[in-house]
Amino acid sequence: MEIRIERTTAPKQKPADESKLGFGKIFTDHMFIMNYDEGQGWHDARIVPYGPIVLDPSASVFHYAQECFEGMKAYRCADGHIQLFRPDCNAKRLQDTHERLCIPKIPVEDFVEAVRALVDVDRDWVPHIDGASLYIRPFTIATMPQLGVHASTMYQFIIICSPSGAYYAEGINPVKIYVESEYVRACPGGTGYIKCGGNYAASIAAGEKAEKLGYSQVLWLDGVERKYVEEVGSMNIFFKIDGEIYTAACVGTVLPGVTRRSCIELLKSWGYTVHEGKLAIADVMKAAADGKLEEVFGTGTAAVVSPVKQLDYEDQSALIGDGKIGPVTQRLYDELTGIQWGRLPDTHNWTVRV
Numbered sequence: 001m002e003i004r005i006e007r008t009t010a011p012k013q014k015p016a017d018e019s020k021l022g023f024g025k026i027f028t029d030h031m032f033i034m035n036y037d038e039g040q041g042w043h044d045a046r047i048v049p050y051g052p053i054v055l056d057p058s059a060s061v062f063h064y065a066q067e068c069f070e071g072m073k074a075y076r077c078a079d080g081h082i083q084l085f086r087p088d089c090n091a092k093r094l095q096d097t098h099e100r101l102c103i104p105k106i107p108v109e110d111f112v113e114a115v116r117a118l119v120d121v122d123r124d125w126v127p128h129i130d131g132a133s134l135y136i137r138p139f140t141i142a143t144m145p146q147l148g149v150h151a152s153t154m155y156q157f158i159i160i161c162s163p164s165g166a167y168y169a170e171g172i173n174p175v176k177i178y179v180e181s182e183y184v185r186a187c188p189g190g191t192g193y194i195k196c197g198g199n200y201a202a203s204i205a206a207g208e209k210a211e212k213l214g215y216s217q218v219l220w221l222d223g224v225e226r227k228y229v230e231e232v233g234s235m236n237i238f239f240k241i242d243g244e245i246y247t248a249a250c251v252g253t254v255l256p257g258v259t260r261r262s263c264i265e266l267l268k269s270w271g272y273t274v275h276e277g278k279l280a281i282a283d284v285m286k287a288a289a290d291g292k293l294e295e296v297f298g299t300g301t302a303a304v305v306s307p308v309k310q311l312d313y314e315d316q317s318a319l320i321g322d323g324k325i326g327p328v329t330q331r332l333y334d335e336l337t338g339i340q341w342g343r344l345p346d347t348h349n350w351t352v353r354v
């Protein structure tokens with residue numbers, strides 16, 4: 001793939017204080033864009049100055065949400081080099097997403113090359129301070145200017161980047177989770193296993209409700225029986241019960257997280273038994289009552305791991321460990337962030353240099 005590069009003539013001021021970056025609020029100087037038109041395929045790959053895009057108001061994305069995205073990061077290592085973490089996994093997941101949404105696929109190599117080229121052009125934007133990183137948001141939108149409900153014949157694939165602060169700027173604080181038994185996130189045959197914006201639009205109501213009740217996230221149960229644990233907010237979720245690890249299987253309603261997969265691979269390499277399958281919320285609450293619920297944590301690119309200290313389900317409350325991050329959760333956090341920031345040897349070949 002050939003990428004045309006048009007550099008900005010008006011570079012923006014970079015944030016002076018990297019400890020105040022927050023998440024997803026400021027954007028770098030450039031963006032990657034590539035178009036798809038029926039008959040031409042994906043074409044016109046380019047890196048151009050960051051700015052608004054012009055779309056017809058009838059573009060399908062605005063009406064029928066033919067839209068999807070990815071989320072990944074670039075990390076600056078102590079010696080100054082910049083690296084990505086398993087970008088091929090994001091590329092493959094985007095292909096699965098495109099397939100479900102009837103969007104033509106982008107070759108894995110082209111996706112990785114586009115991310116690398118953009119991060120290279122904006123490399124001075126990759127934060128320097130500990131824990132901060134460059135968040136990368138690739139996304140695809142249907143741009144065909146027609147109101148019929150059909151697969152679009154025109155798309156844009158765009159990548160934008162946002163320097164983002166350390167997720168745990170104030171240290172790792174375990175969170176309180178509300179087990180949602182009214183709203184559902186995903187059903188068999190639906191879109192729970194892909195990263196499409198529509199899943200998020202449908203989840204906002206539950207998130208707002210949980211926030212009002214004083215919780216930081218929602219734990220989603222399966223959409224059919226509302227019995228089995230699936231995900232927490234926009235993270236996968238793991239439970240350590242009586243020495244063994246449990247997480248929902250990726251069978252159509254659970255997003256196959258890159259962090260989830262990496263945690264499973266690490267846990268197995270450390271000798272843990274990892275069960276990927278159905279785990280009833282009733283069994284989780286019972287394990288807590290029996291003193292066997294040792295650790296609970298979410299996993300995702302933004303937080304890496306997010307320890308849970310309390311689960312509230314209907315009128316029951318489960319308190320986990322002593323309210324502090326558990327040893328396995330901490331070990332996963334240290335190992336993954338160590339590899340991502342180049343402090344530990346990358347024995348799994350997970351990182352790719354920019």
Ligand SMILES: *Cc1c(COP(=O)(O)O)cnc(C)c1O
Nearest residue numbers: 234235236255257258259300301
């Ligand atoms: C993105 C996402 C995750 C986490 O995936 P990672 O690849 O680990 O960042 C988990 N659940 C949902 C619903 C997601 O959208």
